[in-house]
Amino acid sequence: EPEVTQTPSHQVTQMGQEVILRCVPISNHLYFYWYRQILGQKVEFLVSFYNNEISEKSEIFDDQFSVERPDGSNFTLKIRSTKLEDSAMYFCASSEYPEAFFGQGTRLTVV
């Protein structure tokens, strides 16, 4: 069964460093998303991506964040200068309307 794949599963980074979280969506899906979940809190929407551009983004998705689909298969989330409060589980999802299928998540720890 096709699935969304995220790498790495866990990343530890120093505050101020750049991180790139990678995702391989399901191949025939057209809509891609990033969500995050701070430990013990609600899942929060970050950004959606369609036709090689951002279709919607939340207030969380400020200038420190960017997304890219560099090669037609990978979908990446870059955090330019990480802060302690960026520590969370980051989920990539791809959608065959109306259902969204999620990857297993990347646990980002900023120290």
Next chain:
Amino acid sequence: AQTVTQSQPEMSVQEAETVTLSCTYDTSESDYYLFWYKQPPSRQMILVIRQEAYKQQNATENRFSVNFQKAAKSFSLKISDSQLGDAAMYFCAYRSADSNYQLIWGAGTKLIIKP
């Protein structure tokens, strides 16, 4: 703006028994989708069941079924014959039918299965 509320932070049930998790939502839209996702300790988000607002019939997937009350804006999940593997966080989520954009999430209910 749409909101999703799960009022039960934690529920427990004896193995093999039935449990119902509650979810209410607020929207002015008439057409939308509702979902239940399961998040086991591995923290992967797994789709359990989906309900289209235009369908009167409640969705069912094996031991999982929903009670969708559109007028009351209620969407509960019933798990029958609970199994140890059902232990997880359960999230209710809403998506507008007008777009393929974001899911709006409830805060989650932690389900504990007692052997």
